[in-house]
Amino acid sequence: MKEIYDYFKQLTDISEKDWLLFYSKLQHVEFPKKAIILEQGKTEKHLSFIEKGMIRFFKPRLDQDFTFAFAFEKSFVSAYDSFLTQQPSTYNIEAMTDCVLWRITYDDLHAIYENTTVGDRIGRKVAEDIYLKKMKREIALLDDTAKKRYLDLMKEQPKLIQYIPLKYLASYIGIRPQSLSRIRRQIT
Template structure:
């Protein structure tokens, strides 16, 4: 829970009274590698914080799985559109490594918004961060080469991407595993 508090404190100060309410609403989950967190067609009921581990976001297109994002330790994630709209998601999220999560339900988050002084501000700032991250990813996909995308991921998460299978990294940057192997060989 300390990691969550530290993350929130980076967004905005939180009083001990508000933290007491926040901290009672989070539930810890310990998941093994390759466990589905949400499956396409389900409604997302939780917002998650990763204490340790890596998760993968993917969609099925025909017979293929397309990886479109990863979430790493010390960050929040969810099938956020579904979480907000209360409609089924069209993507999947799964663990790629053994993962320790803290989750808060949609209903409990609404309680926090009503019962705390900082809840709505934290929610707004967290949503803005998710939007900024998604917008940067879209722009990078349109303007950066596959090599630049890989190097950015490598630079930001070097100690973690070693745990991501090559096929998922390749899908994430929009190339075949063979092309990614050539990129890795060229930059090493």
């Protein structure tokens, strides 16, 4: 819980009263490695904070899943588009390791927005952070070579390279595993 409080304190000052209200709405949930946290076709009902673990977002495909995002400890995770619209998700969210999450429901989060002085501000800053990361990734997929995307990934997110299977990394940067193997051989 301290990690969530520290995360909020980085964004803005949060009063003890507001923190206690937010804290009272959190639910502790654990998922084993490979568990599907949210299945395609189901509606996202939670915004979660990862205390422990790694998560991947993917579109299931017959030939090969398409991994398009990862989330790590000390960050928020959600099928955010489904969460905001309360419509079914078009992708899966999977625990890549054993995960410990702290979750708040859609309704409870909106009550926080209504009943605290900083809820809206924190929500906006979290949404802005998600948006900026998403735009940076989309531009890289359009502009950069696969090799550059992999090198940038090594520099910016070494956890990905260290802990995530190559088939997921390849999918994430938009190439086949064989192409990623060639790139890795070229740079070592």
